[in-house]
Amino acid sequence: MPSVSHTIEIGQPPSTLSKILLDANRIRDWAPVVVDSSCPQEVLKEGSVFSIKADLKSVGGPRFDFDNIVEKISDREIVWRQTKGSLKRLEWHFQLDPAEKGTRLTLTIDYQMPYSIIGKLMDKVKMHRVIDSACQVNLEGLKKKAESL
Secondary structure, eight states: OOEEEEEEEESSOHHHHHHHHTOGGGGGGTOTTEEEEEOSSSSOOTTOEEEEEEEGGGGTOOEEEEEEEEEEEOSSEEEEEEEESSSSEEEEEEEEEEETTEEEEEEEEEEEOSSHHHHHHHIIIIIHHHHHHHHHHHHHHHHHHHHTO
16 A cells, blocks of 8 residues: 655654644644544544545645544554545554654555556556645644644
C-alpha cells in the first residue's frame, strides 16, 4: 500500500499536540487543505466518528469529503481511519515523540486508490505527489498553530 511520511519538530509537548489533534471541529484551524471538519463530540475518543471536507487544489489535487473513525489514542500515537470517502483506504498515523525542545511529530498517511489498474496509474501520475504535499503543508500548519499557543 502506498504511503507518505513527514517529520517535524514542534516547540510544544506531546500533550498539547494531542489536544489539538483530538479537536475535530477545529482541524481547519491548522490544516490548510481542510475547508471544514465536524464531530458531534467536543473531544475525540477511540471510536469517535468525524467528517472532513478537504480541498487539495492548493497542492494540485481534487476536493475530497470523507468520514473517519478514531482507531487509536495513546500517549504517543493517534490514528484516524477513513470509513467513507473517495479513496479505497486512507489512514493517518500521528506519532508523537518527546524531543529536547518539544515534540518530534511524524505523520504517516497510508492510502489506496480505488480501481486497481486505473488507481495505480493515477497514484503514479498524480496522487502520491498530492498526498505528500498535503501531508507536508498540514504539518507546517500544525506547527504554526501549536507554537502560537
